[in-house]
Amino acid sequence: MESNILHNTLINTAFLLLLVNLLTYWTAIAFPNFTQLRAISTSGTICVNILLSIALCLRWITNNYFPLSNLYESLIFLTWCLSFTQIIIERQVKSSLVGAISAPIEVFIIAFASISLPAEMQKASPLVPALHSNWLMMHVTVMMLSYAFLMIGSLVSILFLIITQGKSIALKGSSTGYVVRNNKLVGGSMSKNYIDNSFNVSQESSYINKTMIPRMSLLESLDNLSYRVIGLGFPLLTIGIISGAVWANEAWGSYWSWDPKETWALITWLIFASYLHSRLTKSWQGKKPAIIASLGFFVVWICYLGVNFLGQGLHSYGWLS
Numbered sequence: 001m002e003s004n005i006l007h008n009t010l011i012n013t014a015f016l017l018l019l020v021n022l023l024t025y026w027t028a029i030a031f032p033n034f035t036q037l038r039a040i041s042t043s044g045t046i047c048v049n050i051l052l053s054i055a056l057c058l059r060w061i062t063n064n065y066f067p068l069s070n071l072y073e074s075l076i077f078l079t080w081c082l083s084f085t086q087i088i089i090e091r092q093v094k095s096s097l098v099g100a101i102s103a104p105i106e107v108f109i110i111a112f113a114s115i116s117l118p119a120e121m122q123k124a125s126p127l128v129p130a131l132h133s134n135w136l137m138m139h140v141t142v143m144m145l146s147y148a149f150l151m152i153g154s155l156v157s158i159l160f161l162i163i164t165q166g167k168s169i170a171l172k173g174s175s176t177g178y179v180v181r182n183n184k185l186v187g188g189s190m191s192k193n194y195i196d197n198s199f200n201v202s203q204e205s206s207y208i209n210k211t212m213i214p215r216m217s218l219l220e221s222l223d224n225l226s227y228r229v230i231g232l233g234f235p236l237l238t239i240g241i242i243s244g245a246v247w248a249n250e251a252w253g254s255y256w257s258w259d260p261k262e263t264w265a266l267i268t269w270l271i272f273a274s275y276l277h278s279r280l281t282k283s284w285q286g287k288k289p290a291i292i293a294s295l296g297f298f299v300v301w302i303c304y305l306g307v308n309f310l311g312q313g314l315h316s317y318g319w320l321s
Contacts, residue, residue, distance in 0.1 A: 149233025
């Protein structure tokens, strides 16, 4: 009983910190001169991750199995993965943008798990026979981490599309350079000196210089960030699907059963494989790959949560009922 009270206190505290973090991140975006806000928000994310870690470990110790047996525990762990991924990315990019777009998702997940799910579904229940395996921690953990990376990478692509809405912008290659041609911002693999010269070919381009260069830098950052984050999540998704197939063969005697969860995991894999293929081969440029990645955000949610409403399949322990 005491462990349940402590667990609920930890989750509620994490939820309040996430709300504060959400406001802090958005304030840091609105007032970039207040550099202390980024450090405060990053510290808040670390605190949230620690609180969730303690809550999950407490549940693990109390029930003697890794807390991934039902939807509630899965949602809490997904929030932990998102905050963990967010911390890693923020250490690399030194920007509040990642936190500003991922914090609302984390708040939504915690709120859904704590408020929307009935109390019976929040209680730990005995593991079904299929989950009595060492594959539980490996397969589900890798899949959750892949979801976290793919969600954040997709959110960055959505932000990219919002900023470029109604504008003729084309990014090429790895977004390493941009030029203006016929009042259009075009990117390509070219040197920085060439770019600088291109922006100063005439007096008429002075207005474009002042207004487009900051946005150009932001678009370059978003495009590259989305590509790199999805590039990290995709191998994790691949490993998760393969490990799930091996586990399914041990538990159910078949590597693949076209279960709704398995089918949508394959669809998710194909969506992000298409995105990475278009980026690597440069067959699509600019907004088109970002549209694929943005679609992937919704496909991930269908794979993770949406199929639970179907109420059928071998993954019956995760269904809403």
